[in-house]
Amino acid sequence: MKEIIKRIPILGDLAKWIYRRLPGRGRNPEPFPGSAAYWEKRYSAGGNSGVGSYAIFAEFKAEVLNGFVASQQVRTVIDFGCGDGNQLTIAKYPAYLGLDVSSTAISQCQERFKSDMHKSFRLMSEYNGETADLALSLDVIYHLVEDNVFEDYMRTLFKASNRYVIIYASDSDDNRGYEGTHVRHRKFTRWIQENLPTWNLKEHLPNRHPYRGDYRKGSFAEFFIYERA
Numbered sequence: 001m002k003e004i005i006k007r008i009p010i011l012g013d014l015a016k017w018i019y020r021r022l023p024g025r026g027r028n029p030e031p032f033p034g035s036a037a038y039w040e041k042r043y044s045a046g047g048n049s050g051v052g053s054y055a056i057f058a059e060f061k062a063e064v065l066n067g068f069v070a071s072q073q074v075r076t077v078i079d080f081g082c083g084d085g086n087q088l089t090i091a092k093y094p095a096y097l098g099l100d101v102s103s104t105a106i107s108q109c110q111e112r113f114k115s116d117m118h119k120s121f122r123l124m125s126e127y128n129g130e131t132a133d134l135a136l137s138l139d140v141i142y143h144l145v146e147d148n149v150f151e152d153y154m155r156t157l158f159k160a161s162n163r164y165v166i167i168y169a170s171d172s173d174d175n176r177g178y179e180g181t182h183v184r185h186r187k188f189t190r191w192i193q194e195n196l197p198t199w200n201l202k203e204h205l206p207n208r209h210p211y212r213g214d215y216r217k218g219s220f221a222e223f224f225i226y227e228r229a
Contacts, residue, residue, distance in 0.1 A: 035145050036101040038182045043104035049083030051216055052139040060208050061138060061168060062090040064223055068166065069093060069134065076132035078160050080153065081140035082121065085109040097132070099124050127156070135161035139221055141169040145184045154188070158196050158226075165199065165226040172220075189224065202227040 033041065051057060069077070075094050082088065082098030084105055089112075098121045100106050109121040135157050144150040158165055173187045192199060205223035212218050 032145060032180060035143060035149050040102045040104060043102045049086060052219055053083055053087045056209055057219055058087050058090060061087060066092045074133040077134045077136060078132040079136040080157050081137060082109060085112050097130060099127055131160050131162050133162055134164045136166055138168040141188050142183055142185050158199060163228055167224045168221050170220040198229045199226045200229050
């Protein structure tokens with residue numbers, strides 16, 4: 001049944017929501033291991049960063065980010081949640097530091113870009129307060145399930161930037177159907193307004209491929225570009 005549901009493209013996340021609630025599935029769900037543990041398990045098992053880092057979504061993000069880096073003369077970039085590095089293969093950043101909670105993902109990136117002296121990678125636990133012109137958070141915030149993890153991440157993200165922060169994520173508190181999963185949507189723009197008043201929302205850019213029921217063809221993530229006041 002699980003494999004059949006995966007092959008039904010028109011249902012997308014709705015099908016997965018229904019499947020989790022089939023008899024025998026919802027009574028004793030496997031407890032969520034925590035954000036960091038989930039991603040390490042996923043990468044070490046051969047998984048990747050997800051559809052958001054591939055194909056049409058990767059191309060859309062690269063177009064926006066490469067254009068911004070060039071137009072604003074950004075020289076240094078820190079990426080909080082670099083994942084498997086696929087998005088980075090079409091990025092044009094003068095100098096780049098990628099951070100992630102997964103040691104497997106970091107090892108993959110180090111091997112993948114070992115000949116590029118302008119790119120370096122480290123575990124989030126090894127982050128030592130480095131700053132850059134631009135701090136990135138791409139498809140990460142709605143995967144920060146725990147409140148303390150979310151708050152620590154947001155403060156670290158903005159503290160790391162000298163000029164700009166670009167977030168690509170959903171901006172909603174509606175989590176119907178995602179209970180107990182590795183997804184938790186948050187109204188992060190409200191949190192920033194309440195907790196980081198020295199940052200202004202410079203631009204909000206809707207997704208070229210909005211979500212309409214099939215996560216492979218559309219995303220609920222959008223661009224939010226912040227500038228230090």
